[in-house]
Amino acid sequence: MTDLVPLADPTLRTAADYPFCPGCGHGPVLDGLDKALVQLELGDHQVVIVSDIGCAGLSDQYFTTSAFHGLHGRSITYASGIKLARPDLDVVVIMGDGGTGIGGAHLLSAARRNIGITVLVLNNLNFGMTGGQHSATTPEGFLTATTPGGNLERPLDICATVGVNGAGYVYRGTSFDDDLAERIAAGIRYDGFAMLDVWDLCTAYLVRSNKFSRRAIDTTMEHLGFATGVLYENDRPEYAAAYRELSQGQHSALPPRPTAAAYPAPLDRRYHLVIAGSAGGRVRSAARLVGLAGMRAGLWAAQRDDFPVTVKSGHSVSELILGPDEIDYTGVERPDALVIVSDDGFEKAPPYLEAMDGDGVVFVAAGLPTPETAARVVVVDPSTAEVRIASASMALALMSYAVAELGIVPLAAFEEVAGAGAHGPKNMEIVTAGMALAG
Amino acid sequence: MASPIAADPTPREFTDGSTAIVRGALAAGCTFFAGYPITPASSILMAMMREMPAAGGVAMQGEDEIASIGMCIGATMAGARAMTATSGPGISLYSESIGLAVMGEVPLVIVDVQRLGPSTGAATTTSQGDVQFVRWGTAGGFPIIALAPSSIPECYTLTMKAFDLAERFRCPVFLLTDKELAMTMRTVAADAYHDVPVRQRPVLSGERPGGAVPPYRYEPRDEVPPMQLYGDVAPVRFTGSTHDERAYITKKPATVEALNRHLVAKIDDHRDEIELAVADLEPGATTLFVSYGVTAGSMREAVAQARREGKKVSALTLHSLWPVPETALAAAAAGIERIVVAELNPGLYRREIERVLPGTAITGIERVDGRLVAPSEFLAELP
Numbered sequence: 001m002t003d004l005v006p007l008a009d010p011t012l013r014t015a016a017d018y019p020f021c022p023g024c025g026h027g028p029v030l031d032g033l034d035k036a037l038v039q040l041e042l043g044d045h046q047v048v049i050v051s052d053i054g055c056a057g058l059s060d061q062y063f064t065t066s067a068f069h070g071l072h073g074r075s076i077t078y079a080s081g082i083k084l085a086r087p088d089l090d091v092v093v094i095m096g097d098g099g100t101g102i103g104g105a106h107l108l109s110a111a112r113r114n115i116g117i118t119v120l121v122l123n124n125l126n127f128g129m130t131g132g133q134h135s136a137t138t139p140e141g142f143l144t145a146t147t148p149g150g151n152l153e154r155p156l157d158i159c160a161t162v163g164v165n166g167a168g169y170v171y172r173g174t175s176f177d178d179d180l181a182e183r184i185a186a187g188i189r190y191d192g193f194a195m196l197d198v199w200d201l202c203t204a205y206l207v208r209s210n211k212f213s214r215r216a217i218d219t220t221m222e223h224l225g226f227a228t229g230v231l232y233e234n235d236r237p238e239y240a241a242a243y244r245e246l247s248q249g250q251h252s253a254l255p256p257r258p259t260a261a262a263y264p265a266p267l268d269r270r271y272h273l274v275i276a277g278s279a280g281g282r283v284r285s286a287a288r289l290v291g292l293a294g295m296r297a298g299l300w301a302a303q304r305d306d307f308p309v310t311v312k313s314g315h316s317v318s319e320l321i322l323g324p325d326e327i328d329y330t331g332v333e334r335p336d337a338l339v340i341v342s343d344d345g346f347e348k349a350p351p352y353l354e355a356m357d358g359d360g361v362v363f364v365a366a367g368l369p370t371p372e373t374a375a376r377v378v379v380v381d382p383s384t385a386e387v388r389i390a391s392a393s394m395a396l397a398l399m400s401y402a403v404a405e406l407g408i409v410p411l412a413a414f415e416e417v418a419g420a421g422a423h424g425p426k427n428m429e430i431v432t433a434g435m436a437l438a439g
Numbered sequence: 440m441a442s443p444i445a446a447d448p449t450p451r452e453f454t455d456g457s458t459a460i461v462r463g464a465l466a467a468g469c470t471f472f473a474g475y476p477i478t479p480a481s482s483i484l485m486a487m488m489r490e491m492p493a494a495g496g497v498a499m500q501g502e503d504e505i506a507s508i509g510m511c512i513g514a515t516m517a518g519a520r521a522m523t524a525t526s527g528p529g530i531s532l533y534s535e536s537i538g539l540a541v542m543g544e545v546p547l548v549i550v551d552v553q554r555l556g557p558s559t560g561a562a563t564t565t566s567q568g569d570v571q572f573v574r575w576g577t578a579g580g581f582p583i584i585a586l587a588p589s590s591i592p593e594c595y596t597l598t599m600k601a602f603d604l605a606e607r608f609r610c611p612v613f614l615l616t617d618k619e620l621a622m623t624m625r626t627v628a629a630d631a632y633h634d635v636p637v638r639q640r641p642v643l644s645g646e647r648p649g650g651a652v653p654p655y656r657y658e659p660r661d662e663v664p665p666m667q668l669y670g671d672v673a674p675v676r677f678t679g680s681t682h683d684e685r686a687y688i689t690k691k692p693a694t695v696e697a698l699n700r701h702l703v704a705k706i707d708d709h710r711d712e713i714e715l716a717v718a719d720l721e722p723g724a725t726t727l728f729v730s731y732g733v734t735a736g737s738m739r740e741a742v743a744q745a746r747r748e749g750k751k752v753s754a755l756t757l758h759s760l761w762p763v764p765e766t767a768l769a770a771a772a773a774g775i776e777r778i779v780v781a782e783l784n785p786g787l788y789r790r791e792i793e794r795v796l797p798g799t800a801i802t803g804i805e806r807v808d809g810r811l812v813a814p815s816e817f818l819a820e821l822p
Contacts, residue, residue, distance in 0.1 A: 044674045050513075060676070061687060066669050068516065069678040069688070070509070071535050077506040081513025081521075084497045085471060086670045089517065106509075109502035240497075247492030254462060254490055258450025258629045291453055291624065300626040301453060304619070309478065309562050328590065328736035330623050331811040 010038045012047070012064050019058055023207070025175030025200020026122050030059055033092065033120060035181035037065070040188060042090055050079040052095035052103070054129045056122040059094045073103030076110050079117045087240040090188055093119040098127050100158055101136030107158070107195070111167035113239040114192035120184065121158060121195065124202035125212075132205025139220050143209045155224065158197045163232035168192030170232035174217050175200035183230070191238040261298035263410040270323035271408050272332045276348045277341030277395045280312035286399040287318035289418050289427075293403075294322040296413035302327040306348075315344040322408055339402050340364040340371065341395045363402045365394060378405070385433040393430045400434025411435070450629045456594040456620040457482035459632070460550060461490060463598030464522050467637045469548070470496035471519035473507040475529065478562040479618035480552040483524040504532035508549070512536065515545050516677055517669045520602065524550035527569050528559065530576060537611055538577035539679040541702060544655065544663070546605035546612075546640055548598070549573075553617040555809050564809035565618040567732050567783040573613045574761050581699075582706040584713055585613035585761040589735035592631040594620065597758060599635045604713060606640040608705055609663050615760060617783070619733045619811060641665035645672050653684035657697035661708035706762070715758035716767035724751040725776040726821055729768070729792060731757040734781050734812050741817030750821050763791045772796050779804060779820045781812045 013034045018027040037047060047065040051057045053072035060067035066089075068078050079091045100107060100121055110117065126144050127133040134144040136156040143150060163170040169190040171183050175198055187194030199217050206212050221228065273290065277283040284305050291301035302321040308314040319332040334355040339362075340346050346368050353362065353373035360375030371377055382389040382397045389397045396418075403414050418427040460483055464472070472487040474480065484500065491498035497514070501507030504525055511521035525533065530551055540547050551573060555566040573585050584604050588597040598614055605612040643652055643665040654675050656664035667675040676686035681695045689695065706713070719742060730738040735756040742754045755771040757764055772778065778796065780789040781804035789803045804816050 045670065045672055047674075048517075048669050064674060066674040067676040067678075067686070068513065069676075069680065069686075070512070070539055071679060074505060074509045074536070077501070077509025078513035078516075080499075080506075081471070081473070081510035081515075081519075082517045082669055084499065084510065085514035085517035085519040089670050105502045106506055109506065243492075243497060247495070250492035252490055252493040254458070254465070254486070258452045260450045288453070288624070291626075295451055295453060295626055300451075301624070302626070303453075303624040305622070307563060327625060329740040329811065329814055330619060330625065330733075330736070331813055333813060333815075 012037045012044055014062050014064055016062055018062055020055060021204045023201060023203035024055070025124065026055060026059070028175045029120065029122055029180065029198050029200060030062065032180035032184050034063070036185035036188060039181065039185050047090045047092065048079070048082050050075045050082070050091060050093045052093070052099035054096045054098045054127065056094050056096035056099070073099045073101070074106065075099060076103060076106040076117070076119065080110060080115050083115055083117050084240050084243070087116065087244070091117045092188065093117060095119065095121055096128075097121065097123045097125060097135040097137040101156065104136070107162060108165055111162035111165045111193050111195065114166055114168050114234070114236045115239040116191050116193065116241070118184070118187045118194040119196070121197045123158070123197055123199050124206060125155075125199070126202055126206045128202045128204055132202070132209065139224065142206070144205070157226060158195065159226070159231050162193070162195050166234055166236060167195050167232060168234050168236055169194035169230070171195070171230050172197045172226060172228045174198060174214070176214055191241070192236055259292065259295045261296065263297040263413045265298040265324060266407055266410060267299055267322055268324055270321060272335045273320045273322070273337045273339070273402070273408065274317065274332060274335040274352055275320070275339040275341065275395060275399060276315065276317045276345030276352070278344040279307055279310065279314050279316040280392065281316060281341060281395050282392055283316040283341065283395045284318050286395040287320045289396070289414065290399060290403060290409055291320055291322070292417040293409040293414040296417060297410050299323060299409070300326050302330045304330050304332070315348045317345065317348050334360070336360055337402060337406055338362045338375070339398050340368060341398055342391070343368065361406070363398055365398060380437060382434070382437070385437055387429055387433045389430060389433065396427065396430045397434035400431045401438045404435040404438035451626050452629060453624050454591060454627055455482070455622055455624050456588070456591050456616055457486065457622065459591045459594035460524070460598045460614065460616070460621070461486040462632075463595040464548070464602070465490060465494055466595070466634060467520070467599040467602035469520050469522050469602065470494070471498075471511060471514040471521040472496070472523065473499040473501050473510040473521070474524050475501050475504045475507050477526045477529050479554055479622050480524045480526050480529070480550065482622065483550060483552070504529040505536060508533045508536040511547055512540055512543070512545050515547060520546070520606070522548040522550065524552065526552050526554045527556050527572065530569060530572060534576050538579060540611040541577065541579070541581050541583075542679050543677050544609040546609050548601045548605055548612055548614060550614045550616065552621045553615065555807070561809060563618065565733065565783060565811070566807075566809070567617055567734065568787070569615065570760055570782070570784065571787045573615060581702050583613065583761050584608065584610060584706065584759070585615050586715065586758055587615040587731045587760050588620065588758070589732055589756050591620070591625055591627045592633065593758070595632045596635055599637055600715070603635060603637040606638050607663070607712070608709070609640065609666065610706065615732060617733050643667050655682065655684045655686060657684065657701040660697075660701050661704040663705050710762045711766070713759055713762055714764040714766060716764040717756040717758060718753075718767060718771050719755070720753040720771060721746070721751050724753040725774070726752050727771055727775040727778045728752060728754040728781065728817055729757065729778055730781045731760060731788065734783060737812045737814050738781060738817055741814035744814060745818060745821055752821060760788065763795060765795050768792065768795050772799060776800065777802070779817065781817065783807070783812065
């Protein structure tokens, strides 16, 4: 005869008892999560519980689902990575108010992205595992291990913060709520970012030091003006799905664009050319054109750019090396030629000027001071050019002058690379004018 | 002065190390990238943000560095092959998460485009100041793998190799570059890029819980267990805490000992699979130059020039900084009277050479002013 064993209620809980203190609210909330997962008929392998640190961080070990237990405050980052890689999985973050505080930027960003994870904040208003210190959600005036005279900080309104920043589903309640499982299920079912701020009692610390109770939760919320229930429902696209949709039809811009030699190489040794001008003055692109022109002549090039962290102000210096062999050392100790385009460039010129000898040549824009150097100095006056040269084109104009005079790259190659692309016609106007100045 | 049109028909391109790293990552099958803007690593972030959608993967700009590496670790556990890129200040913020990847045995490639430090230092100035930092930058002192390319083609190849080693050993692998290598444009022959095979991580699929094979395993000590990924037919657990073979937290000394010895042995016992160096040894040379990264480029130019002048010299370019390529170093040092170690920091890696080759005369060429070591500085060290 076979004993009839009644089927156990479906659950994704392990057989182990929770490790929480007597009266702690975490257990009931986790029971609510279990009910929600069962209600949604999710298999243990379809759910990843990402637990933070602290008492809430112990939670994942009491479920049979997949789990990730990482670093304090960073649970949302792992959950986001999991969701982005596998959008079909249900990812639930369990964190405390401690993790919410230290990981605030992650919470906010996940809400703004409306990424499809569910964040369950077990909010017991203090650090329960480390000795009852105050957290980001401890109410003002509360006594904790680190606020012996009463907390001076305003508690974070987690719901409002994520709600006004795009979170799709936002709920505030307590561990005593009868419908908690339904609310958690609604959060998980929602495609985008769901956050449930669930207040509970820390019987080890906060309850003892503040006579805190179930009733006090309600009065504290009321005093703070923190509403309960479903507070925000934003209809926004879920991030991981939206990313995939936007990715359709995108093309790579990476394939190599090799240049084959088409002109005779005019150099049989390394040549060092430095151009010094202003950021935003297209100094780097002027140098790049010379490099590409050299490559069209079978030369090897290296271009090292120096600029401040600002973008359109300050100096921009490009050191260009051209030579008949591969360049493994990209430093320039003594330039063969230096092109000074502007005041910003002039300020960067002294070390180069000092290093240059009588074989070197310095091209300097008219109006700048006369450089002190052993090198030959050529003053270039773009105002005498046949077209008006704007300051953003000065670098190219002076470079064209220098290239025409130095003969380090074939002029036809320089014209070919300068004339290519969308800026080609405009570039050619400047190049022609610059070369014409050189006579 | 003019020479005829080059007979060499190999097409060449004008490119930089960042581009080569991105290409290498894509060639290695990278499907996930997350990073936070920082000079001089931003070009990798921007290229990945542009390329990943086309490659069918995902690239994210995290809200900070901690989020970026966190997303990479989560994505890897869900089956992605992930990379992140930053500079020294970002490595500081990665520190705790590097330990998490070590502890959870997560394959991950971390690119460090070094800039001059300490602190904010100089964002657009090159340096090799992180060589010890990446080795010891997370709590616990467990082994780390770090590769250092010294040219643009090597940026490509060693990125692939970094993925291969990350998959092979289930661990984070650093690719150490610097501003100069990542951002300076150079002519590169299209045929200079060499692919290396990238192993797939072994994955155990279809195991139900309570099955014979747990997702983590500490015996044999040096063996790397196959990964079990989220979303397969069975649930899998992950933790950054000391754990048993099913990732349940434990403080049991025997289990913790087995776990931690395993994390050491899986790398240390397989150094021969990881150590990488390129030797250019000349019979009769009494001086050995040793360098890595961008400084090795200067070294190679110096060696070529020395030999043109009839001087004998040997050189060793280190491709794996961690583990230290001890076998190659010992072999290169045979018959050598003097070793010159060149680097862009206050002699940080020289101490490793001194440790491996005690009793050998070792001097350093060190720059901390943002300039590269010039070939002339190497040549000045020759007798």
